Amino acid sequence: MRRLTLIALPYLWLLALFLVPFLIVLKISLSDVALARPPYMPQLDLAAGWEGITSFFAELDFENFTFLATDDLYWKAYLSSLKIALISTLLTLMVGYPMAYGMARAAPEWRPTLLMLVILPFWTSFLIRVYSWMGILSTDGALNQLLLGLGLIDAPLTILNTNTAVYIGIVYTYLPFMILPIYAALEKLDASLLEAAEDLGCSRLAAFWLVTVPLSRNGIVAGCFLVFIPALGEFVIPSLLGGSDTLMIGKVLWEEFFSNRDWPVASAVAVILLLILIVPIILFQRSEEKAREAEQ
């Protein structure tokens, strides 16, 4: 009896507040657009029995999805989200790998401190970390003042409200997600393998490419997914740092919902975003399983 309650409580909670809401989104995405307000047609009429159920499914249609396909705002937003997420993942890898490498090569007594320095920003508010860049990147902000002062540029650069600012924001806020798995992989790396490679005539750089990088592959893959997946649906960074030409699907969904109040279309946008995300999520789970098997 106790075992049943123990299982039932978290199970029912998740069913009611995670699965059911998602099914509602799915249902509304297939509803009529005519009135973008509840009640959404068709409605499930259980009192009519089986007939009610069949007519419910017969009346569901894909008009919201056809609408998404014909209006090029949406597919442009999906493509541009994919592009932004991909580029910023690569940039995060380029910044994060040397840091993780440096941490793994640091003296052992230093490592806990370095690790805490990487984790500390993760505990500070995401919103504030994004906001901190607004003052730096604006036309009269700290970065432009520095560059002007050094004489590197003659006129202030426009960085805030462009895609460049979005890349900087994503690299900055998601950097710990990249560093931690790569550090975990590099820390386990056996230094004698590198010595062996050098004894066998490898240059240091070649040893790095042929030994270190392949052995930290699991960390790189995990880090890239941990940055790419949340970056794809990002809302806060493009709204604070991006410009009017920055198209990201999270922002489009938000505006569709709060400004246009078109709930069926917002639901359809959410369903497609999830379909796009399922591919990297499944790939990530597979690679995690493989990594776990390799360890055993």
Added chain:
Amino acid sequence: MRRFSWFNTTSLTLGFAFLYLPMVLLVVYSFNASRLVTVWAGFSTKWYGELLRNEEFLDAAWVTLRVAFFSSTLATVLGTMAAYVLIRAGRFPGRTLFSGMIYAPLVMPEVITGLSLLLLFIGIGLDRGVLTVVLAHTTFAMCYVSVVVSSRLASFDMSLEEAALDLGATPFDSFRLVTLPIIAPAVISGWLLAFTLSLDDLVIASFTTGPGATTLPIKIFSAVRLGVSPEINALSTIMIGIVTVGVITASLISKRTAVQRAREEQAAVRAG
């Protein structure tokens, strides 16, 4: 170990400068007397004064703390139960669905979670306010708690619990007296994680909140959308300060307990 050390030092220095300089600048500019970000007009704490007189921010902070406290506590109870079920309950019908529902919210974009919960609350006619935000936060935070707790439970010696049962403890007693004290560090860090996640959440709270329940992130977001503001710099500095002190204290405490435990173990070995 010493190879490439100049390279490592440079990359670490530049990397940590990149991570910390923006926050340092934010803190410095919160003490700027001028309203303009660009002009340094001398040291002043006036923005802290303005912030503390701003009732809207204080109200929002109070709402946020209440939401974070209730949702993280509820999430810790549910998440620990979920972790226990995942690791110990063995097979039961719908186990795959259950573990899927534990991991899915972790990767679900916040806009989708927020949208779906809002549509649910509207569907069942629940008025939006503090309660709906607490329900929403509990749901995603319990998944983080259960991941943290289950990794601790998985590495924990089951025979200890069995011994307690053999000695006549009820399953609940063996959990309370044996399992819980051992997994306590994971439960506490799960609670802290849930608490910070709730404090920090903007997107899900925006979807699920109603009039009278504006949280601090929502307030901050609507203020900074228009540009940099010195009051927000002051508020950010306070929040950064609290987190820094909290994390450093926690790490010192855990270091001390680790040292103490090592010492006790040594003493026990010597005595035995």
